[in-house]
Amino acid sequence: MDAHDHDYERGLRNRRAMLGDAWVDRSTTQSTAFNADFQNFITRYAWHEVWGRPGLAAKTRRVIVLAITCALGRWEEFELHLRAALAGGSGASLGAGDDAASALTPDEVRELLIQAAVYAGVPAANTGMAIAARLLRELGHELPLQPAGESGHPGCGRSRKSRGEPALHCTVREARSGRAAGTIVFSHALGADASMWDAVANRLAATHRVVCYDHRGHGDSAAPPGPYTMAQLTDDAAALLDELAFGPVLWVGLSLGGMVGQELALRAPQRLAALVIANSSARFDEAGREAWLQRIAAIESGGLETIADGTMARWFSEAFRRERPAEVARWRRRIVSNDARAYVAAGHAVREHDALDRLDGIRVPTLVIAGAADAGTPPAMSQAIAARIAGARLELMADVAHLSALEQPAAFSALIERFAAEVAAAVPR
The missing domain is CATH 1.20.1290.10 (AhpD-like)
Structure with missing residues (x-):
């Protein structure tokens, strides 16, 4: 033995x-x-x-x-x-x-x-x-003093309200690494709110400071009377960036947020280090503008319930609606709990948005993301945007509809991570 x-x-x-x-x-x-x-x-x-x-x-x-x-x-x-x-x-x-x-x-x-x-x-x-x-x-770790009141939940960020009018609600997640590689600002879709970015924001906050905010008339932001214009929504965003004072940011906007990003890059390029336009449009044709008028009329006559099911069909692919009914139900509740007047006010801004012929003025590095199954802003709209912006790259996400960041947060995050790394590598040392 x-x-x-x-x-x-x-x-x-x-x-x-x-x-x-x-x-x-x-x-x-x-x-x-x-x-x-x-x-x-x-x-x-x-x-x-x-x-x-x-x-x-x-x-x-x-x-x-x-x-x-x-x-x-x-x-x-x-x-x-x-x-x-x-x-x-x-x-x-x-x-x-x-x-x-x-x-x-x-x-x-x-x-x-x-x-x-x-x-x-x-x-x-x-x-x-x-x-x-x-x-x-x-073991040599520094434990600096920090008031308990300044602590924020890392899964949703520390909330704050802007001082300007209208007061905008935003959340700030500091980089978990302790040293932020930069600041990423996420701008949501019409009818959603800052929480639509949770999965993506939490992943990217490993290395970056992440800001998510609610547009006027959405979430916990103020809802002044409408109709709103894209210029107003862009001014709101610019004022928030100035107040936060984090320097040039990587702007990630989806749908309405992508439209605001286009205008920011044109009107205030010094505030942006780079731009991501996801599931968005630079201009609706006459049929699209008419569809928006019909949607607005339906809300004004019957409330947000009248568009809720149709919105879910546009926001999420058929497979996602079948496999994730609880998640779809959550976002349906989000739609119908919005202030209908504020939704309509922002809807007018979306309908009237027209930046297509000005996009060649965008000079910041730009990534355009499209969803292959997006009926609300089909890939052709993203292709048109990318074609007008010098050096822009188009990424097509398979099997997703309008809210690509919610359907496939890991894949969406990976695109942002890679783009952020490319932008950082291109900065002269």
Whole structure:
């Protein structure tokens, strides 16, 4: 029989990988006749039999251990594993197909403890926060003071209202990386609001500061009497950018937001570093303008319910409506809960928008995105926009209708990420 204890050696390897050599050496070399059997037992049983299983990533097992020890108030064990998680152990692989990327960032520890507050109780999370703060300082992390009132939910951003008239509501997500590669401003479609960008904004906020705002007459922004003009909506956006003072931004506008982006690039190019026009139009033909008049008349006579189902058919592809009925129902509720007068007021701005013959004046880098199944602003409209703007690139997203950012947020985000990287690379150093 092989005298080599494979289970013990594998467990010891895993224990070192997760806790570091110094801790393991101290535990094993200082074992006594009293606890040597126990050290052997946990090395084989915990660190080989459990940690050695390839079914979960080592990082996931770290999170499980921290959550359980926090919930049970096993603070010595919690501190041991938290210190190792923040330091990254020894960096060695567990040898079970794991990529050894098991360290936790301070942000990940914070999220773990916030979730523990719900499921294990606030007192447990409070103690965990105190231990984590002490360890972070010991490990050289700076923890600058920040008033609790200035904290914003990272999944929807910190809300604020502009000082001008009309007061516009916006959310600001600071870059989770701590150093923003730039600022991206998202401008939504008619009848939607800033929340339509949540999935895209949260992904891009990993590296960028992200601003999402509500047009006048939408969401939590003020709704002055209409009709509105595209010039007014553009002035609103320009004033908001000036107040935020984040410098030239990457503007991402979908539908109505894309129209505002066109006007901003023409009238205030110094405010933009680059432009994305998604599922939009630069001009409606006579048939399109007549369709808008009919839509406005229907709302004025019967309210927003009269257009809700037709809007969902334009906004989302047939497959999406079939597979994601709850999501479609959510946005139908959004449509009918709008202020009908404000919707009509903004509808007039969309109907009257005409920038096609001026688009050759846009000089900022431009990406145009179209949805292959978009009946509201068909790909031909995007093609016409891209053809008029020097250097513009057109991307056609397959199997999506008008709200491409909602149907395929990951694919939409990837297009923005790639474009932002290209724009940044082109800036002289």
